[in-house]
Amino acid sequence: xxxxxxxxxxxxxxxxxxxxxxxxxxxxxxxxxxxxxxxxxxxxxxxxxxxxxxxxxxxxxxxxxxxxxxxxxxxxxxxxxxxxxxxxxxxxxxxxxxxxxxxxxxxxxxxxxx
Amino acid sequence: xxxxxxxxxxxxxxxxxxxxxxxxxxxxxxxxxxxxxxxxxxxxxxxxxxxxxxxxxxxxxxxxxxxxxxxxxxxxxxxxxxxxxxxxxxxxxxxxxxxxxxxxxxxxxxx
Numbered sequence: 001x002x003x004x005x006x007x008x009x010x011x012x013x014x015x016x017x018x019x020x021x022x023x024x025x026x027x028x029x030x031x032x033x034x035x036x037x038x039x040x041x042x043x044x045x046x047x048x049x050x051x052x053x054x055x056x057x058x059x060x061x062x063x064x065x066x067x068x069x070x071x072x073x074x075x076x077x078x079x080x081x082x083x084x085x086x087x088x089x090x091x092x093x094x095x096x097x098x099x100x101x102x103x104x105x106x107x108x109x110x111x112x113x114x
Numbered sequence: 115x116x117x118x119x120x121x122x123x124x125x126x127x128x129x130x131x132x133x134x135x136x137x138x139x140x141x142x143x144x145x146x147x148x149x150x151x152x153x154x155x156x157x158x159x160x161x162x163x164x165x166x167x168x169x170x171x172x173x174x175x176x177x178x179x180x181x182x183x184x185x186x187x188x189x190x191x192x193x194x195x196x197x198x199x200x201x202x203x204x205x206x207x208x209x210x211x212x213x214x215x216x217x218x219x220x221x222x223x224x225x
Contacts, residue, residue, distance in 0.1 A: 032212045034212070034213075036216075042218060042219075043118075043204050043206075043216035043217050043218045043219050044157070044204070044216045045216070046213060046214065046215060046216075049212055049213055051212075088156075088157065090157075092212065101147055101149070101159025101160075101161075101162055101170055101172055102147075102149075102157075102159060102214065103159070104156055104157040104158075105156070106156040107156065
């Protein structure tokens with residue numbers, strides 16, 4: 001079982017729809033959760049970062065974390081064609097005296113149809 | 115502020131050669147991390163440097179190494195290249211690992 005599971009898609013939705021992207025994880029040591037957006041042939045771009053369970057909102061984006069279920073979500077409201085990209089969840093734990101690197105999901109390919 | 119820059123952007127090498135990739139972090143960022151991205155494995159953590167010290171390392175063989183200079187610029191080196199090393203190599207910088215900003219990557223093709 002991989003540490004972080006993410007449906008690769010593609011997920012195709014019409015413009016203006018609410019998009020729900022999800023990841024599940026197995027290691028309860030993960031403490032920090034991020035969402036990145038990656039356009040083709042570009043580096044990932046940090047969208048959201050959260051630590052605690054609950055919701056965090058930033059414009060059209062809402063990140064949700066449920067640590068008890070080991071489940072995180074990203075919601076995109078009023079989706080636009082420019083939101084078409086691969087969305088990667090990432091998470092991080094602390095161990096010993098240092099910090100581990102980010103553990104990523106494989107990414108969900110999102111297509112917003114005009 | 116200027117973003118993370120990586121050079122070169124594209125590279126073609128043959129098996130057995132070695133390669134050095136360069137990363138200039140965002141000004142003020144002392145943490146620099148390197149990641150390998152492939153279609154099969156996705157994004158995988160290579161190592162992180164902070165103030166010229168390797169703070170953490172992922173599960174990659176010793177052929178993969180890196181260093182960080184006093185101005186926070188970082189290099190990673192891959193020796194004895196294998197076909198499987200073909201990938202997009204991404205550098206990310208930040209004040210900490212929770213908010214890492216990625217560069218555009220170096221696309222390495224090993225023939």
